[in-house]
Amino acid sequence: MARRETAAGGPGSRALVVDVIRSAGAVSRVELTDITGLTQPTISNIVRDLLAEGIVRETGSSASARGKPRTLLAINPTFRYGVGFHLGADTMTCVAIDLTGGVVGREVVSRAPDDQLAERLAAQYDEFVAGLDLPRGRVDGLAVVAPTPPPGSSAEAAGAGSWLGRARGELRDRIGKPVIVENDAAAAALGEFWSRRISREQAFGCIYVSTGIGAGFVFNGALLRGAGSDAGELGHVSIRHDGRPCPCGNRGCVERYASMVATVDAARDRGELGRRLNLRGATSVSHAYDLVARAAVRGDDAALQVVDQAARYLAVAATSVVNLLDLGRLVLTGPGVALAGSVYARRVRAHLDETAHARRRHGVRVELSAQPRDAASIGAAALVVQAAVAPGHSPDPMR
Ligand SMILES: [Zn+2]
Structure with missing residues (x-):
């Protein structure tokens, strides 16, 4: 090199x-x-x-x-710190990391409504940093990450995603520090790259399983961006040409088979399983998904079949992406692999072993994230840290 x-x-x-x-x-x-x-x-x-x-x-x-x-x-791990906020559906996870990716602060708060977003985020940043008991001058700024709105959704029609971009300038003025805005799956990839000490020679990818499915890739130390900074929309890679219709216009998108939403739907479709786990009583998709995943790892046959089927679909998409980009290392992360990650990792490894194009020339290392639920917020903080100490590879913060 x-x-x-x-x-x-x-x-x-x-x-x-x-x-x-x-x-x-x-x-x-x-x-x-x-x-x-x-x-x-x-x-x-x-x-x-x-x-x-x-x-x-x-x-x-x-x-x-x-x-x-x-x-x-x-x-020098304590020289600088980065702060990352991950906007979820109802909550926001706030994390601070040191220069080696070690988490030095974490808090989950209720999500600010979209109006007055910059003001609320700035207030939360000030409060969070004050609570860290670190010299404020050593905190290098904030990255805010969120899922890409589903295509065809009312959130997309309303320009969600760009609202965050619009809030960015005001947020930077309010906190007096650099502000980065990024997709959550891409941020998670950079977080894993940074904290796992992955070398820049490894073609590295990360699949983020949540209510949707995303991915991020780090080549030569830099996030792969794409023409519109949307590289990594793995959820809309089709695995069945005649499959379920997707709001994006395609059919058979992997998100329609392997996301947390799809897995909960599959569990509900098995009436008895849904009743037994009381999925109707769940307070959110995440809660319902956790009920299914927990039952699967406990050995409930029907729940395990549902999760395993989702994992098989994910493995097909994972193999496509490994082939396309000739990846050497892949991390599975996100709340969708927090409880039953071993089921997904097993299926992905097996499918790669049987079918990956490059498997005879190099192995593909498949690992589970150590902090799958916090991966996006940790990744956000890693964006800040990378931009501060290795700016030659920081992403374009103007997206
Ligand atoms: Zn789609």
Whole structure:
């Protein structure tokens, strides 16, 4: 991965060096030169700046083949913090992370109504940051993430999604910090990339299962954007050309078979299961889904069949995306894999093992998120952190 063309330095080189230190955990200057392909003087200059700014710290030394111990460099986790808000249907999850992706604060509050959104979010930011007991100057800003409104929905017709974009400028003025707006699944992918220390050479993807299904991809340390910043709308990848009609205009979209909504519908369609789990008494789709998923992992045959069927559909779509982008690593996350994630991971792994185009040349590592319910808010905070310390790869915050 030699990048001699960037040997003169610049934001791209700096982002590369930060990213290699982040993914390596601890690394010497000599190793940095080898891994990045940058010249020794460039590495020395960038590392000197990163040490002076406090982003990186020296952390002991390692023996080298030539006998002289090498000083190791690591990210200084408490140097900076990022805050992420995930707007759900009824609630908003607020998270703060340090530079290594460690969660240092979390709060779930009721969701602000769309009118006066910027004012409410700014007030919540101030209150949340004050409660963290961190120097406010070390908090680098806020990212707000939300699902893409379903196509054809009244939310889409009303321009939801763009309302967040419109609120962004006002929010930035009110909190006096940079504000990023992003789709929740894309943010979750960057969060997993950052906190799992995934190296930028790995073609990495993340599937986010919630009331809809989304995905995000990180290549060379940067989120894949697409023409309209909508890359990763996995939910509308068709798995059956003659399948169920979808509001997007297509048929057989995977979202109509494997989202939390689809799984709850499938459980309700089995009348006896729905009655036994009292799905009618559930307060929300998420609540109903958790009842089904919990029953499945408890060993309830009918519930397990419903979840397993959803997992089979998801596996077909996951394989398409792995083939399309030649992914080497895939993380499953979102509230839809919080309770019965092992069922989904098993089906996805099995289907990839049997059918993935590239399986003979490289394996595809499939993992479950460690914090599937908070993945979008953690990812939002990771967007802030990445933009602050590795700006060469930060997303375009103007979307
Ligand atoms: Zn669709």
